[in-house]
Amino acid sequence: MAWRKWISLIGFSLLLAGCTANPATTTFNTNSSIAAEKAQLFNILFWMGVVVFLLVVVLLTIAVIRGRRKPGDTTEPFQNHGNVRLEILWTVIPILLVIFIFFLTVRTMNAVAAPPRENGDLTVRAIGHRWFWEFQYPDLGITTANELHIPEDTNVHIELVSVDVIHSFWVPNLSGKIDVVPGQQNSMWIRADNAGTFMGHCAEFCGIQHANMHFNVIADDASTFQAWVEGQQAGLADSTLTDLEAQGSKIVTAGVCAGCHAIDGTNMLGKTGPNLTHLYSRSIFAGGFELNDENMKQWLRDSGKLKPGNLMAGIRLPDDQIEAVMAYLKTLR
């Protein structure tokens, strides 16, 4: 597949030398046969387009150069009304071209069509919420958010579910997008050829925080993935909480948080917000913010500052509770 990657890379990037896009979120730097097939098709169409464009520009340039009027020339040119042969020619050639493009399209659609489910495949439910992604692994009993872990070299079937408005699931390096439509069962598949972290986005405008609905797909080798699965399946470590953590636990589980969030092993069963059970096993939260002390502190103090209009924006923790809550949240690994 290396040559395909290579071709797709030069397709556009040559043209815009000095491009700086993060290789983890482009359609060029494919890490999947699905994305590679699409990039290859794009590449063919791109170069065909270049040829057509140059043809038009060259013809126009020649017409302009030939058409310059000599000074003092006031005569009119030969009055040519048309030429049926030429007109047929530039109707038929484009028809042949689009038929060719149509066949390329069909070929690529076949190449990227979802293969039948087999043993060893993984099934994931991607649930679009305003404005974050929830991921459920029905066969593994895992619910998480913002980060989708998958094993490399494995077909992953994704069931797309929306709980509110239309979203669209897109990981440029791995595949194209399919919309997540409420009341409709859509599905797609992805496959990562190699381990790595790839940025995903919601691609369908879904309201005020559509811009902050990123997620990460983390493709692991088999053993790392297995370790992650076991970590997620295990209950929370039963270690005794420090006083500060216990204080935070009380604020979280007895307070408003339970209305929307769930933490396994507690009374919190909310489904609207992301499942917090293993919150601190993740590296991003809230649709793409890095999970660090600064962001989390800001989030708890006034999430509307970080992500205006988010559904938790009205809930602000007083400063004296933030330290305890953060201490407790950090035990959720």
Add this chain to the structure above:
Amino acid sequence: MTSQAGTFPYMRRAEKSKLLSWALTTDHKRIGILYLATAFIFFLVGGIEALLIRLQLAQPGAQVLGPDAYNQVFTMHGLTMIFLGAMPIAIGFANYFVPLMIGARDMVFPRLNALSYWLFALGGLFMYSSFLLGGAPDKGWFAYAPMTERAFSPGMRMDFWSLGVIGLAISSTVGSINIIVTIFQLRARGMSITKVPMFVWNMLITSLIGIFAFPSLIVAAALLLLDRQLGTVFFNTAQGGNAMLWQHIFWFFGHPEVYILVLPAMGIMSEVIPVFSRKPLFGFMAIAFSTAAIGVLSFTVWAHHMFSTGMSTISLLFFAADSFLIGVPTGVKIFSWLATMWGGKLRFDTPLLFAMGFIVMFVIGGITGIHVASVPVDWQVTDTYYVVGHFHYVLFGGTILGFLSGLFYWFPKMTGRMLSERLGKLSFWTIMVGMNMVFFPMHYLGLAGMPRRIYTYPADTGWAFWNLFETVGAFITALGFLIILINLIVTLRSRPTNPQDPWDGFTLEWTTSSPPPAENFAEIPAVRSRRPLWDAKHPDMADTH
């Protein structure tokens, strides 16, 4: 019409007050100018909104607009450019020039004409009044359900969208009917339907598309209004409504709309290129049939806006194939224009410059249009900046450049004054540089993973450089329009020279004074060929058809 002045009291008053006489006018030329002037103002407002969008996106995490303001601005930018800018500019040109070009004294329904203008002007003001009354529509010009339902869009913003769009669609429907009947009924003696100037033919096809497309939009907006105000559940998925239903009804209008926006500009191209090449339009009938073919095909491709919604493979293939096919008649036009210039003796005045700009820019938009019609490519690039780049090459590189060509071409006829060629050429080159700086990198950004309609983006995506570059380009484009504005103001304040036929034109509008008198022609000319004025000037080389 002057003969009515004694009949209606308001007409008598109107004769005394200049303002009232414009407000109450039913003269096609005045209504045309009202359309063009109003639409140009809305176009400038839409341009300012574009600059705000570009300022917000100039760097990651910028704070120029918050997300709420950004969503209102990008929604209003789209609505403005489509419904209040481009479409009324086309209708304005049609109002002024269709009667003149077919040798008629007015539109066939003068008062209906005034109605369609006022519905447009007031519809636009109604839409913009939302900014003062709780906020403008903020769910995109396409207003996808169920996001537009009350559960997700409380307040009145989407009601402004629905009612405003219904008003504007009625205005356009009325205008379309008027144009169609005028072309069918009021052609000069001898001007058979195959001998109308190509701009007139394009306006006929555009209007025919319109009267079939706008009802679909009105239905969509009305159903949404019912959902929101009376609790029906057409699109309310929480109660069994169907989100896809919205997209099908909307795009059944929405895609033909693209051709409603671009065909009038193509019509202008087919007038300007022959005159400035000193040759007849190459392959007139082929272009005419291509225009009609585009009109028919435009109703069979709507679902290519929905390739990622989970349609069946067979539907995907059908809509992809039809979308590819539209490339064929479009290609015919491009090559026919090139052939018209080929062997001509070109006069590089500003109208031709903008027309050549159209050819080159529109070809880019056409090629990327083939890209996005290819389903697997579309799965990657739909809802990204690639698509934003694509349709701006069509609607700016095509429609707007075509309109600017028409502006410089017809301005002397409308005002009796020639726009400055020096400023005109300066604005042309400024706009060409600016627009390519804004829109070309969008293709790259889309492929680099940047979704559309985002008010901000993280720094680690690496999208910042080209976004900043685009913002610089946007301001260069704006500078180009500032030059045009200055050109308009300076020219309008100069003394008219009233050139009747400054470009040595071919068609009937150049046989009357500039500006034309009331009722246009002292005597309706008889027509034998497609270029009546050419025939009169060159009886030895007269056209045979």
